[in-house]
Amino acid sequence: MLLGGLLIVAPLLWVFFSALKRPDEILRLPIQVFPEDFTNLSNYKDLFIRHNFGQYFINSFIVAAIGIASSLVVALLASYAFAFHRFRGREALFVLVLALFMVPPEALVIPQYLMIAELGLVNTYLGLAFPDLFTVLGVYLLRQFMEGIPFSYVEAARMDGASELKILTRVITPMVTPAIAVFVIMKFLFSWNAFLWPLLVAQNQSMFTVTVGLVDFAGAEFNQWNLINAATIMSMLPMIILFVSLQRYLVRGVAMSGIK
Amino acid sequence: MRRRATPYLLLAPALAFVTLLFVIPLLYNLVISFFDWSVIRTPTFIRLENYQRVWTSARFLAVVKNTVTFSLLSVPAAVVISLLVAMGFHSLGNSRGSSVLRALYFAPVVASLTAVSYVWVWIYHPSYGLANALLNGLGRPGLDWLTSPTQVLPSLAVMYIWARIGFNAIILLAGINAIDGTYYEAARIDGASRFQQFRNITLPLLNRQLVLVITVEVMNTLKIFELPFAATKGGPVGASRSVVMEVYEQAFRFDRWGQSAVYVVTLFVGIMVITGVLRRLLVRDISE
Numbered sequence: 096m097l098l099g100g101l102l103i104v105a106p107l108l109w110v111f112f113s114a115l116k117r118p119d120e121i122l123r124l125p126i127q128v129f130p131e132d133f134t135n136l137s138n139y140k141d142l143f144i145r146h147n148f149g150q151y152f153i154n155s156f157i158v159a160a161i162g163i164a165s166s167l168v169v170a171l172l173a174s175y176a177f178a179f180h181r182f183r184g185r186e187a188l189f190v191l192v193l194a195l196f197m198v199p200p201e202a203l204v205i206p207q208y209l210m211i212a213e214l215g216l217v218n219t220y221l222g223l224a225f226p227d228l229f230t231v232l233g234v235y236l237l238r239q240f241m242e243g244i245p246f247s248y249v250e251a252a253r254m255d256g257a258s259e260l261k262i263l264t265r266v267i268t269p270m271v272t273p274a275i276a277v278f279v280i281m282k283f284l285f286s287w288n289a290f291l292w293p294l295l296v297a298q299n300q301s302m303f304t305v306t307v308g309l310v311d312f313a314g315a316e317f318n319q320w321n322l323i324n325a326a327t328i329m330s331m332l333p334m335i336i337l338f339v340s341l342q343r344y345l346v347r348g349v350a351m352s353g354i355k
Numbered sequence: 356m357r358r359r360a361t362p363y364l365l366l367a368p369a370l371a372f373v374t375l376l377f378v379i380p381l382l383y384n385l386v387i388s389f390f391d392w393s394v395i396r397t398p399t400f401i402r403l404e405n406y407q408r409v410w411t412s413a414r415f416l417a418v419v420k421n422t423v424t425f426s427l428l429s430v431p432a433a434v435v436i437s438l439l440v441a442m443g444f445h446s447l448g449n450s451r452g453s454s455v456l457r458a459l460y461f462a463p464v465v466a467s468l469t470a471v472s473y474v475w476v477w478i479y480h481p482s483y484g485l486a487n488a489l490l491n492g493l494g495r496p497g498l499d500w501l502t503s504p505t506q507v508l509p510s511l512a513v514m515y516i517w518a519r520i521g522f523n524a525i526i527l528l529a530g531i532n533a534i535d536g537t538y539y540e541a542a543r544i545d546g547a548s549r550f551q552q553f554r555n556i557t558l559p560l561l562n563r564q565l566v567l568v569i570t571v572e573v574m575n576t577l578k579i580f581e582l583p584f585a586a587t588k589g590g591p592v593g594a595s596r597s598v599v600m601e602v603y604e605q606a607f608r609f610d611r612w613g614q615s616a617v618y619v620v621t622l623f624v625g626i627m628v629i630t631g632v633l634r635r636l637l638v639r640d641i642s643e
Contacts, residue, residue, distance in 0.1 A: 096440075096443045096444070096447060096456060097456065099440065099443075099460070100456050100459035100460055101459070103459055103460050103462065103463060103517065103520065103521070104459050104462055106463075106474050106475065106478055106485075106517065107462060107463065107466075107474065109477075109478060109485050110473075110474050110477060113477065121483065122483060124482070124483070125488065126483055126484075126485070126488050128485075168368075169368045169369050169372060170369070172365045172366070172368055172369065173365065173366050173368070173369035175365055176361075176362040176363075176365035176366045177366075180361065180362035180365070182359075182362040182363065185362075188366065188370075191373075192369070192373065195373065195377055197627070197630070198377060198381070198623075199574060199578050199622070199623065199626060201578045201580065201599050201602065201619075201622065202381070202384070202619050202622060202623040202626075203376070203377065203380040203381070203384070204602075205384060205387070205602065205606055205612065205615055205616060205619055206379070206380035206381075206383035206384045206387065206616075207376070207380050208606075209383070209387075209612075210379070210380065210383070225376075226376060228372055228376065229369065229372030229373070229376055234369065259361055259365070284465060287467070288466075288467035288468070288469075288470075289467075290467065290468065290469050290580070290581050290584075290585075291580050291581075291599070291603070294603075295603075295607070306467050306469045306470075309469055309470065309473070310469055310584075310585050313473055313476075313585070320477060320480070320483065323473055323477070324473075324477060326473075327470050327473045327474060327477075330467065330469070330470050331465065331466050331467070331470050334465035334466070335462075335465060337465070338458075338461070338462070338465045339458075342454075342458060342461075
């Protein structure tokens with residue numbers, strides 16, 4: 096198991112070490128695994144000073160934030176209705192929403208692109224976040240979690256005359272924070288790593304997200320492997336930090352999405 | 356008394372987005388597929404001509420063949436390795452070392468497939484890459500990992516499998532951990548071998564997670580885009596061009612949106628049919 100684990104991380108370490116090498120050092124034969132100077136961060140500096148990676152990072156964060164905010168609010172409202180209201184068509188609607196899990200996002204990009212082009216949203220943050228404004232996963236995870244909350248909490252609040260919105264925000268939302276955390280992390284992961292959609296929508300370099308910027312950069316500097324490796328590591332950095340600090344939530348999120 | 360309309364009001368934003376992001380695009384796509392659709396000319400209705408053109412073209416057959424081959428190379432290996440890894444973790448239990456080890460396996464999962472592409476393009480680099488250096492070290496000649504038409508799909512499959520083991524293993528591990536340990540004890544007392552235990556306890560009780568992992572992987576590999584786009588540009592000579600790459604190229608490179616829409620319809624129906632058949636074949640209802 097340990098051997099397998101090392102085999103899995105070896106490619107990442109190789110890229111990490113390569114990103115610390117000087118341009119002449121990286122093209123030396125026979126190849127050396129370790130860099131001469133482990134503190135050589137000049138490649139990383141280059142990405143931000145001579146290239147646009149700072150902007151790409153800001154863009155990716157903004158797009159992720161819009162998508163997370165919108166899909167979380169919409170999912171909270173919908174899952175509250177599914178969990179604490181009895182109404183006609185409840186089951187059918189929930190099944191319909193779940194069925195959307197089966198629709199691959201790739202099957203929607205062409206018409207979605209034509210739609211946002213019509214709306215003048217190409218090269219805008221709203222356009223970049225467009226397919227992320229709502230996610231089935233959010234409704235599914237939050238409803239699942241809310242079903243575990245005893246109905247009496249809601250009933251008691253209703254007796255006290257609290258409005259439905261107040262019950263949702265003051266009573267239910269605090270109780271589902273673990274599910275919200277899982278959802279936000281998963282959503283951030285998907286949004287940060289998305290590629291096809293931002294490739295279509297971000298047509299100006301100033302709007303590139305990190306993944307689009309990485310591909311553009313690697314295409315332009317196809318021989319500067321010290322820089323490409325640094326860019327690859329940089330593009331993963333926020334996810335690696337998130338992963339190390341919140342590993343439990345991430346692993347739980349993946350495991351939860353498997354329990355259907 | 357609660358107002359009757361309340362639940363519908365709560366659901367209204369979600370349903371609005373479902374309409375905007377799913378229903379309209381799916382119908383819109385179907386409409387486009389019947390048109391000679393261009394961004395510079397007025398679209399004209401041409402009935403089924405796009406379907407006929409696409410489905411009879413050599414390019415279509417080539418990208419479908421590439422994509423299915425990639426899927427067949429990736430999915431069985433990814434599922435089997437993930438299952439072995441999950442079983443390995445299960446037998447290690449919940450020690451501190453095992454959570455560190457889990458982190459190692461899970462690390463590539465957080466990488467985007469674009470980042471995965473460049474990690475491996477560098478490993479596969481003909482002169483400075485680790486892969487050929489290792490082969491040479493073993494006294495073997497280096498390979499044309501991404502530059503030979505016959506080698507490129509297996510090379511991409513290796514990248515894909517590497518990136519997905521952690522994700523699948525976590526799902527399977529959650530399933531294995533949920534299996535009641537007394538089943539195994541009883542089987543051991545009855546003298547069942549480890550293989551028999553695996554066949555008669557683990558596999559059936561893990562059915563739900565296994566089916567999920569298999570269908571997700573089939574779906575993901577059939578709609579693969581980043582790996583061939585970033586790592587090989589679909590090359591060499593189109594040997595790694597995938598269906599979704601063709602969706603992109605038909606629309607954005609050739610301005611043939613109608614034909615692009617046909618590829619989308621084909622992909623969508625193909626994924627539905629294949630995953631549907633797989634579910635039929637694989638799902639075992641085990642009620643105790």
